[in-house]
Amino acid sequence: MTSTQAAEPAGERAGEQAAESAGNRRRGPSMADVAREAGVSGQTVSRVANGRHNVDPETRERVTAAMRRLGYRPNSAARALRSGRFHSIGVIMFTLSSFGNMRTLDAIAAAATDAGYTINLIPVPNPTRGDVSVAFDRLSEEAVDGVVIIVEAHLLDERDIELPAGLPVVVVDSNAGDRFPVVDTDQAHGARLATEHLLDLGHATVHHVAGPDRSYSAVHRREAWEATLRERGAPVPDALVGDWSSESGHRIGLRLAADPSVTAVFAANDQMALGVLRAMHESGRPVPAEVSVVGFDDMEESGNYWPPLTTVRQFFGEVGRRSVEALLHEVESGVAHGTTLVSTELIVRDSTAAPTAPRAAASVTG
Amino acid sequence: MTSTQAAEPAGERAGEQAAESAGNRRRGPSMADVAREAGVSGQTVSRVANGRHNVDPETRERVTAAMRRLGYRPNSAARALRSGRFHSIGVIMFTLSSFGNMRTLDAIAAAATDAGYTINLIPVPNPTRGDVSVAFDRLSEEAVDGVVIIVEAHLLDERDIELPAGLPVVVVDSNAGDRFPVVDTDQAHGARLATEHLLDLGHATVHHVAGPDRSYSAVHRREAWEATLRERGAPVPDALVGDWSSESGHRIGLRLAADPSVTAVFAANDQMALGVLRAMHESGRPVPAEVSVVGFDDMEESGNYWPPLTTVRQFFGEVGRRSVEALLHEVESGVAHGTTLVSTELIVRDSTAAPTAPRAAASVTG
DNA sequence: ATCGAGCATGTTCACGTCAACATGCAGTGC
DNA sequence: GCACTGCATGTTGACGTGAACATGCTCGAT
Structure with a gap:
C-alpha cells in the first residue's frame, strides 16, 4: 500500500535518509511543500486545510491529494503563534488519586476533544501552596486557552497565589464562587x-x-x-x-x-x-x-x-461536560458563566433498612 | 445568564474596549517589549529567559526586573515553532475507566512534569478501530514530541492503523513488542x-x-x-x-x-x-x-x-515512570528502548486460607 | 463594447523566539 | 604597540501559518 511514497518532490533530498532518522526530527512537509507539489500557492493550501469554501473543487482535490501524498500535517505551533489560540485547555488537578476527580477528568477530556480542544494535564503533586503556585506558573508558559481547576480549593483563596491575568478559568469542587465561575455537584x-x-x-x-x-x-x-x-x-x-x-x-x-x-x-x-x-x-x-x-x-x-x-x-460526566462548556463559552465570548450545580440521585441498595426494635438486639421482626 | 450571546453581527468590533476584553486575548508582552523596557536587545532577553551563562549579572538583573514588571511569559508556540520541540508528550488512552490506567497516568504525569514536559491527553472513547485511528490522526496535528499508548492494544496490530512516522512511541499493556518499546507490569x-x-x-x-x-x-x-x-x-x-x-x-x-x-x-x-x-x-x-x-x-x-x-x-507508579523515561530517552537520542517489565508483589490478607477438610462442610478444624 | 461585481487565487508580511553570525571592547603575550 | 583571545551584547533571518490586501478572470448589466 504505502509503496514508493511520493518519491521526487524536487532535487532537495539526497541523503535525507540518515539525517531524518535522528537529529532532524519532526520537520515534516510544510504548506510550502504541499503548495509546490500541488502547483498552487501556500495560501490556497491554507484555505483547504481550514476548510474554507472559496476554493475551486478541483483545486481542492489537487491539494488534498498532495497533502496525502506528502503526509502533510499542519503544524500546531505555527498555527498557535499566528492565531494566538492554542485550542487546548489546561486541567490542574491533584494527583489523580480520587475516583471522582478521575471521572470528571475523563468527561472533561471527552467533551474537550469533541469541541476540538486538546487537554493539557497539569498535575499538582501536593496540595501545598508552593506546588499549586508552581502549577499556576507553568500555566502561563504552557499553551492553553483556558483552565479547569480541580483542586480542593481553599488554596485558591490565598491572596498570593495568582493566576495569569486574563486567562479564562472554571473551578470544580470549590467555592471561589466570587472570583471564578464554578461547576459542581449539588x-x-x-x-x-x-x-x-x-x-x-x-x-x-x-x-x-x-x-x-x-x-x-x-x-x-x-x-x-x-x-x-x-x-x-x-x-x-x-x-x-x-x-x-x-x-x-x-x-x-x-x-x-x-x-x-x-x-x-x-x-x-x-x-x-x-x-x-x-x-x-x-x-x-x-x-x-x-x-x-x-x-x-x-x-x-x-x-x-x-x-x-x-x-x-x-454525575461526574455531567460536571465535566458542563465545565468544558462554561470554559469554552468564556474563551470564545470573554464572558464568564456563573455557578452551575449538577444534581444527584439516591441509589437505594441493601445497606439500609429500618432500625430493629430500638436498642435491643432482638431477633429480626417479621 | 445566557443573555445575548455573541451579539456583534457584521461590524465585527464596536468599541475596541469590548474587543480587547474578548477577542484580543493572550497577547501578553513579548521579548521585544521586555527588551525595550530593559534597554537591551531581544536576544539578551532570550538568553536570560533560557538561563544562559554568558550574561552580565547586572544586565540579567535588569532584564528579570523588566520581565517581572511587565508580567512577561515566554510564548511556547513561538518556541516550539522555532525549535521544533514541543516539550510535551501525548498519552493515548481509553476513557480512563480502569483503576490501573488511571494510576499509570498519574505517574506518567508526575514523571513528565518533573522532566519539564507537559502531558497531552488524548482520550479514545471506544476501543474501536475507528476511534483509535482518529486519536492517532489527531496526534500529528497535536504538538507532541512523543506518545505513550495505554490501550489494550490488539488494535495496534491492525495494519491500517498507522502512527505518524518518526514519532517516538512507548506502549503500555500490550505486546506490540516487535514494533514499539513496551513497558509493562510482569x-x-x-x-x-x-x-x-x-x-x-x-x-x-x-x-x-x-x-x-x-x-x-x-x-x-x-x-x-x-x-x-x-x-x-x-x-x-x-x-x-x-x-x-x-x-x-x-x-x-x-x-x-x-x-x-x-x-x-x-x-x-x-x-x-x-x-x-x-x-x-x-x-x-x-x-x-x-x-x-x-x-x-x-x-x-x-x-x-x-x-x-x-x-x-x-507498581503502577513504576510503570508510569519507566514509560516516560523510555520515551524521553527515545525522544532525545532517537534510539528506542526494548521491553521493560516491572515486577509485582503478593499481599496476603484475609481472603485466603488452607482448605477445610476436603469437600465436606465440616466445622473448622483447629 | 464597457464597466464592474464576484470569485478563485496569489503575494506580502508579522506572529515571538532563538541560532548563527556580527560587533565592540578589555585584557594578554610578545 | 599589535595581533589576538574571550566575553557581553547586538543584528539578521527563518521556523509555518493565515490575515489582509492584490491580482486577474468570467459574466451580466448597460
Whole structure:
C-alpha cells in the first residue's frame, strides 16, 4: 500500500535518509511543500486545510491529494503563534488519586476533544501552596486557552497565589464562587437525600463520617447533613472526620460500631463507607439489620460491596461536560458563566433498612 | 445568564474596549517589549529567559526586573515553532475507566512534569478501530514530541492503523513488542505468585476469573495461571471470562459458588474479586473458610473489602515512570528502548486460607 | 463594447523566539 | 604597540501559518 511514497518532490533530498532518522526530527512537509507539489500557492493550501469554501473543487482535490501524498500535517505551533489560540485547555488537578476527580477528568477530556480542544494535564503533586503556585506558573508558559481547576480549593483563596491575568478559568469542587465561575455537584442536595432517607426509614438520628475540612465538598456535605437533622428535630452527633480513604472509614467505623446507639451512618464517600462496612462486620454488627450505611459517589464497585451499598450517585460526566462548556463559552465570548450545580440521585441498595426494635438486639421482626 | 450571546453581527468590533476584553486575548508582552523596557536587545532577553551563562549579572538583573514588571511569559508556540520541540508528550488512552490506567497516568504525569514536559491527553472513547485511528490522526496535528499508548492494544496490530512516522512511541499493556518499546507490569510473575500461593495453601486447584480476551494483560495472567497449574500437576479448570467489572465478577462468582468443588479462585483484578466475594456471601460460602479468593492490582480499597483481599500488588507508579523515561530517552537520542517489565508483589490478607477438610462442610478444624 | 461585481487565487508580511553570525571592547603575550 | 583571545551584547533571518490586501478572470448589466 504505502509503496514508493511520493518519491521526487524536487532535487532537495539526497541523503535525507540518515539525517531524518535522528537529529532532524519532526520537520515534516510544510504548506510550502504541499503548495509546490500541488502547483498552487501556500495560501490556497491554507484555505483547504481550514476548510474554507472559496476554493475551486478541483483545486481542492489537487491539494488534498498532495497533502496525502506528502503526509502533510499542519503544524500546531505555527498555527498557535499566528492565531494566538492554542485550542487546548489546561486541567490542574491533584494527583489523580480520587475516583471522582478521575471521572470528571475523563468527561472533561471527552467533551474537550469533541469541541476540538486538546487537554493539557497539569498535575499538582501536593496540595501545598508552593506546588499549586508552581502549577499556576507553568500555566502561563504552557499553551492553553483556558483552565479547569480541580483542586480542593481553599488554596485558591490565598491572596498570593495568582493566576495569569486574563486567562479564562472554571473551578470544580470549590467555592471561589466570587472570583471564578464554578461547576459542581449539588453536594448539599445529595447529603440531604442521604440523611432524609435514613431518617425516613425510622432512625432516630444519623451519624456522619465526614471528609477532610479542607475539601469544600466535604464541608458542604457535612453542613447539609447537619441542617437536615436540625430541620427534622433529630439530635446532631459530632461528625467524625476522615480523609476520604477506606482506611480512615474503617478506623472511624470501629468507633461507631462500639457505640450501640449508632444505627445509621452516612459516609461522605463510598470508600469510607466501605471501611465502615468492614468495621461493622468485624464488630459483629450486621448491616443493615442493626446498622444502616449510606455512601456518596456511587462508584462502579459500590453495588458489589457487601452488602451492596445504598449511596448518592454523582454525575461526574455531567460536571465535566458542563465545565468544558462554561470554559469554552468564556474563551470564545470573554464572558464568564456563573455557578452551575449538577444534581444527584439516591441509589437505594441493601445497606439500609429500618432500625430493629430500638436498642435491643432482638431477633429480626417479621 | 445566557443573555445575548455573541451579539456583534457584521461590524465585527464596536468599541475596541469590548474587543480587547474578548477577542484580543493572550497577547501578553513579548521579548521585544521586555527588551525595550530593559534597554537591551531581544536576544539578551532570550538568553536570560533560557538561563544562559554568558550574561552580565547586572544586565540579567535588569532584564528579570523588566520581565517581572511587565508580567512577561515566554510564548511556547513561538518556541516550539522555532525549535521544533514541543516539550510535551501525548498519552493515548481509553476513557480512563480502569483503576490501573488511571494510576499509570498519574505517574506518567508526575514523571513528565518533573522532566519539564507537559502531558497531552488524548482520550479514545471506544476501543474501536475507528476511534483509535482518529486519536492517532489527531496526534500529528497535536504538538507532541512523543506518545505513550495505554490501550489494550490488539488494535495496534491492525495494519491500517498507522502512527505518524518518526514519532517516538512507548506502549503500555500490550505486546506490540516487535514494533514499539513496551513497558509493562510482569503479569506472568504476578499471576504465578497468586496461583502458587493458593496451591501452597493446599488447594487442589485454582479457578480463574479472567479479563477480556482483547486485553493482553488479561491473556498473560491467564496463561501464567494455566502454566503454573500444569507445572504443579493440578487440574486446569476452564477459565471464566469477565470484563474487569465487579458486576461480571459477581455473575461469574455465582456460578463458581454453586460448584462445591471450588475452593480457590484467582480473579484477574480486584474489582472482579470483589464481585466474587459478594457472590460467595450471597451463596453462603464463607471466605476464606470455604473458599479462598485472590485478586490482582491492590487497589486502595482492597484492604477494606470483606474480608480484606489477598491480592497481587502492581507498581503502577513504576510503570508510569519507566514509560516516560523510555520515551524521553527515545525522544532525545532517537534510539528506542526494548521491553521493560516491572515486577509485582503478593499481599496476603484475609481472603485466603488452607482448605477445610476436603469437600465436606465440616466445622473448622483447629 | 464597457464597466464592474464576484470569485478563485496569489503575494506580502508579522506572529515571538532563538541560532548563527556580527560587533565592540578589555585584557594578554610578545 | 599589535595581533589576538574571550566575553557581553547586538543584528539578521527563518521556523509555518493565515490575515489582509492584490491580482486577474468570467459574466451580466448597460
